[in-house]
Amino acid sequence: MSQQISLPAKLINGGIAGIVGVTCVFPIDLAKTRLQNQRQGQQVYKSMIDCLIKTVRTEGYFGMYRGAAVNLTLVTPEKAIKLAANDFFRCHLSRNGRGLNVFKEMLAGCAAGMCQVIVTTPMEMLKIQLQDAGRLAAQQRKPGLIPPTRLAANTVLCRSYNVVPNSSARAVSATQIARELLHTQGIQGLYKGLGATLLRDVPFSIVYFPLFANLNKLGKPSPDEAAPFYWSFISGCVAGSTAAVAVNPCDVVKTRLQSLSKGANEDTYSGIVDCFSKIMRREGPSAFLKGAGCRALVIAPLFGIVQVMYFLGVGEFIVSQTQLKLISD
Numbered sequence: 001m002s003q004q005i006s007l008p009a010k011l012i013n014g015g016i017a018g019i020v021g022v023t024c025v026f027p028i029d030l031a032k033t034r035l036q037n038q039r040q041g042q043q044v045y046k047s048m049i050d051c052l053i054k055t056v057r058t059e060g061y062f063g064m065y066r067g068a069a070v071n072l073t074l075v076t077p078e079k080a081i082k083l084a085a086n087d088f089f090r091c092h093l094s095r096n097g098r099g100l101n102v103f104k105e106m107l108a109g110c111a112a113g114m115c116q117v118i119v120t121t122p123m124e125m126l127k128i129q130l131q132d133a134g135r136l137a138a139q140q141r142k143p144g145l146i147p148p149t150r151l152a153a154n155t156v157l158c159r160s161y162n163v164v165p166n167s168s169a170r171a172v173s174a175t176q177i178a179r180e181l182l183h184t185q186g187i188q189g190l191y192k193g194l195g196a197t198l199l200r201d202v203p204f205s206i207v208y209f210p211l212f213a214n215l216n217k218l219g220k221p222s223p224d225e226a227a228p229f230y231w232s233f234i235s236g237c238v239a240g241s242t243a244a245v246a247v248n249p250c251d252v253v254k255t256r257l258q259s260l261s262k263g264a265n266e267d268t269y270s271g272i273v274d275c276f277s278k279i280m281r282r283e284g285p286s287a288f289l290k291g292a293g294c295r296a297l298v299i300a301p302l303f304g305i306v307q308v309m310y311f312l313g314v315g316e317f318i319v320s321q322t323q324l325k326l327i328s329d
């Protein structure tokens with residue numbers, strides 16, 4: 001089916017789905033980042049709901065959307081790279097124009113994921129600083145939580161992320177953070193956590209594609225017919241959420257590595273292995289499941305919305321309309 005849809009139509013589907021998706025689930029994504037960054041003993045938030053309530057109370061409704069601009073502006077280029085790469089690899093992996101088997105489907109997905117990280121990593125990097133700023137500010141306000149002496153050591157990069165101990169909150173934008181990172185650390189600054197992003201996204205494809213294919217197969221009336229839409233929709237959501245939970249440990253590591261400002265008594269990590277072992281030692285294995293529920297709740301609608309866009313043929317409709325208009329003009 002995906003072979004017949006043109007790339008521009010797919011791009012429109014992906015772009016619209018991305019924007020609708022971000023609008024619907026960004027607050028859960030924000031709660032995920034904050035929950036993952038919390039350490040035992042200095043919890044500001046008890047659960048996703050608690051986090052959302054406290055965020056609205058102290059930062060307002062738009063507080064839940066801190067960092068959403070990053071996703072809204074970059075989701076379309078990100079999808080474009082992924083779709084173009086996916087088409088490219090699928091085309092090269094398929095012999096005589098026939099469909100791909102699940103294994104090749106997975107290979108194409110992994111390869112596309114590797115291309116996509118070019119945009120994903122800096123996106124996540126900027127998004128995480130903005131999403132986490134409110135947690136750090138809340139932690140500072142909580143009396144008795146932070147020994148004042150510990151803060152001074154953490155102010156190197158904190159300055160621009162409005163968690164300076166004694167100054168009032170100053171909102172920073174993604175562009176400011178990007179500029180400062182480029183200025184102080186060069187392009188590497190934006191690509192911190194690249195390894196962890198790959199470690200999350202490649203296994204994601206390895207779990208997602210076979211799982212989706214098998215679930216979807218169960219809904220086919222006969223081997224040659226397609227499964228009904230609702231069945232593919234549910235299969236996509238279930239496979240996406242399962243894969244998201246399965247790779248959550250890598251997501252926790254990624255979030256920790258990419259958070260530039262740390263609260264009091266929060267470890268800094270020198271790399272993936274150091275981060276894994278410190279979390280294991282200080283917080284125990286259960287820490288790797290932090291934010292897993294949120295992530296499942298983020299991924300399922302994101303996948304579902306994409307499928308609805310394809311099902312409705314929004315992209316094809318827009319492309320055909322503009323072509324008609326070009327002909328009649």
Ligand SMILES: *[C@@H]1O[C@H](CO)[C@@H](O)[C@H](O)[C@H]1NC(C)=O
Pocket residue numbers: 021022025026027029071078120123124127298302
């Ligand atoms: C925002 O973009 C990042 C990077 O692609 C992604 O991991 C995350 O799920 C997105 N969040 C939402 C709510 O779309």
